[in-house]
Amino acid sequence: MNDGSFASACHNQARVLYALFLLEGQNRFARRAWGLFEELAGILIHVIGFSALRLMTGAVNHRGMPVIPFLVSGVFLYWMFKTTMVPVSNFHASKSRYVAHPRVTQLDVLLARAAVNIGLYLCVSLGTFYFLILIGLSAPIYNLGLVIVILLLGGVWGLGIGLVLGGLFSLLPIFRTTSSGFLRLVMYTSGIFFVWPEVPYALRPFVIYNPFFHLAEKMHSAYFEVYDSAVASWDYIICWIVLTFTLGLVVERRCRSMNHRERRPDEDASYAMDML
Numbered sequence: 001m002n003d004g005s006f007a008s009a010c011h012n013q014a015r016v017l018y019a020l021f022l023l024e025g026q027n028r029f030a031r032r033a034w035g036l037f038e039e040l041a042g043i044l045i046h047v048i049g050f051s052a053l054r055l056m057t058g059a060v061n062h063r064g065m066p067v068i069p070f071l072v073s074g075v076f077l078y079w080m081f082k083t084t085m086v087p088v089s090n091f092h093a094s095k096s097r098y099v100a101h102p103r104v105t106q107l108d109v110l111l112a113r114a115a116v117n118i119g120l121y122l123c124v125s126l127g128t129f130y131f132l133i134l135i136g137l138s139a140p141i142y143n144l145g146l147v148i149v150i151l152l153l154g155g156v157w158g159l160g161i162g163l164v165l166g167g168l169f170s171l172l173p174i175f176r177t178t179s180s181g182f183l184r185l186v187m188y189t190s191g192i193f194f195v196w197p198e199v200p201y202a203l204r205p206f207v208i209y210n211p212f213f214h215l216a217e218k219m220h221s222a223y224f225e226v227y228d229s230a231v232a233s234w235d236y237i238i239c240w241i242v243l244t245f246t247l248g249l250v251v252e253r254r255c256r257s258m259n260h261r262e263r264r265p266d267e268d269a270s271y272a273m274d275m276l
Contacts, residue, residue, distance in 0.1 A: 012103070016103055016104060016108055017108060017111065017112060020104065020108055020109060020111075020112035021112045021115055021116060023112075024109070024112045024113050024115075024116045025116045040124070042079075043075055043076065043079055046071075046075050047068070047071050047072055047075055050071045050075075050193045051067055051068055051071055063195060063197070063226070063227060064224070064226035064227065065220065065223075065224045065226060065227055066137060066138060066139070068132065068137050068138070069129070069132050069137060069138035069139075069223065069224075070193075070220065070223075070224070071192070071193055072128060072129070072132065073129070073147075073219055073220065073223045074190075074191065074192030074193060074216050074219060074220070075192055075193075076121065076124075076125040076128065076151070077125075077150065077151060077154045077192065077215065077216060077219050078154075078186075078187055078190060078192050078212070078216075079121060080117075080118065080121045080122075080125070080151055080154040080155050080158065081154045081155065081157060081158040081161075081212065082158065082183060083117050083121060083158070084114050084117045084118060084121075084154075084155045084158030084159055084162065085158035085159070085161045085162040085165065086162070087113050087114075087117065087162070088110045088113060088114055088158070088159055088162025088163060088166060089161075089162040089163075089165040089166040089169060089179075090166065090169075091106060091110075091166040091167070091169070091170050091252070091255060092170070105256065106252065106256050107249075107252055107253075107256070110159075110162070110163065110166075110252070111159075114155065114158070114159040114162070117155065118152065118155035118156075121151070121155070122148065122151055122152065122155075125151055126148070129141060129147075129223075139224070139225075141222075141223055142222060142223060142224055142225040143222045143223075146218075146222035147219065147222045147223055150215060150218055150219045150222060151219075153215060153237065153241060154215060156241055156245065157211070157212075157215070157240070157241045157244060157245075159245065159248070160241060160244035160245035160246075160247070160248045161244055161248070162248070163245070163247075163248025163249065163251060163252045164244060164247055164248045164251055165179065166248075166251070166252065166255070167248075167251030167252060167254060167255045168251075170255045171255070186210070186212055189203075189206065189207050189210045189212075189213060190210060190212040190213050190215075190216050191207070191210075191212070191213040191216035191217055191220075192216050195217065195220060195227065195229070196217060196229060196230065196231050196232075208231060211236060211237055211240040211241075213232075214231075214232045214233055214236050214237050215232075215237055217229035217231065217232035218232045218234070218237070
């Protein structure tokens with residue numbers, strides 16, 4: 001393949017991904033307008049619940065960090081991960097609307113959906129952080145650039161985990177019923193509402209191996225000037241994200257042909273790629 005053909009292929013692939021990004025964004029906001037509010041309501045419920053537990057114990061400040069922004073920063077990071085992972089793991093529904101266009105692969109659709117979700121929650125997270133600053137519930141963000149990077153890493157890791165789980169669900173559908181338990185285990189050991197000094201010594205050998213805990217510790221260190229995690233490791237975080245994403249790409253490629261054989265055209269296929 002010569003350089004001109006490679007550049008042309010890259011250009012066409014970029015056009016496909018851009019069109020899919022617009023279509024998936026339109027589908028998310030136009031067809032499920034209340035879906036976003038339901039997700040935000042879930043975040044609010046968790047923040048209120050965890051804040052109430054803290055306030056009832058008299059912990060207005062969490063080791064120098066105001067309890068509400070402490071919880072909000074952690075919960076938004078977890079929601080970035082979760083809401084990216086869940087739609088990506090649904091391989092069977094990924095390309096049903098695009099069967100009329102052979103240039104679109106299952107991976108293209110999954111990447112577009114992940115990009116839409118990451119962009120959405122990045123904007124919502126930063127908007128919420130600055131709203132808390134505006135009303136006086138939070139101090140200014142200590143390292144805004146690093147906070148943005150950590151949120152993006154949470155989304156990318158959710159994409160990688162989603163690809164791995166999507167393959168697992170395709171091969172062994174029974175595991176889909178246990179995924180909620182996996183998510184709860186990740187959340188309650190992730191450090192979104194506690195920091196390392198508060199972890200009981202009996203649980204530390206388990207919590208320290210949760211990569212999301214390291215990511216949450218880095219989030220709190222980046223958001224608050226008064227906290228610097230003594231255990232969070234960038235090497236551990238990046239290693240997990242790279243390995244998970246690589247494994248996810250391999251699993252998705254292995255399952256792509258199987259899902260393609262099982263897929264059926266639906267009524268939306270006729271207009272799917274009008275923007276290409």
